[in-house]
Amino acid sequence: MYKLIFLASVAVVALGAPPKAYNNPNEIPIISLQSEVNADGSYKYSYETGDGIRAEESGVARAAGPNDEGGEAVQGQYSYVAPDGSSISLVYTADENGFVPQGSHIPVAPPIPEAIQRSIEYNLAHPEEDQPQKRRP
Template identity: 40%
Template sequence: MIKIAVLALAAVAYAQEQRPIAILRQAHPDIHPEGHYSHSFETENGIYQQEQGSASVRGETGNVVASQGSYQYTAPDGQVIQVQYTADQNGFQAQGDHLPKAHPIPEAIARALEYIRTHPQPVEEQRRF
């Protein structure tokens, strides 16, 4: 019975209305007829985001929106996460200290790859009957 009472109290405490997070600064989307845009905001709990871009980049399949920006927030463990990014015809590319980094290719593997690149296998002709 005590477990039920504790769970009920926990549910009531969790369900209490939480105060909305205030927006400290906000630049409403500034959209130009040429396709350029920019916007940003910052909240009282440390979230920040800004982006600018253009729809004038020509890709293989037509116009592509090219944008760049950054965002920041505090992770549950207290670490401040900062990300800078670009997004264009080459996809979304993010950079941040918290993101994993590729290890350098070992020298022996690099030499083997260079050898393979400079010595392609000959293509054998297939006989047709």
């Protein structure tokens, strides 16, 4: 019985101890932070950190039209230093056309080979030939 009381007392003391203080020597400071939210649904924010990360974004709410094409139009940019030391910057918009990023680090598709481009142009100019043929029994 005494052993049970002793073990329960040790458990209470161990669980009741305050947690260790969080101390991160690599803590990155926030140099600037701004945020603005307006009653009309528009907003704007920006921040910069001590390790060179910068971001800003603004957006406006759009009223729904007859075809429910409302939504939000957003534009912004961010930049940071990549692990290899290069600077990465991205500018973007997001609206009814989707998310459209622009940056020199974004891969670009290779050009369409000339023969394939001619084939595409021919198919667009002759859509009637795209119809499947009916089989005869």
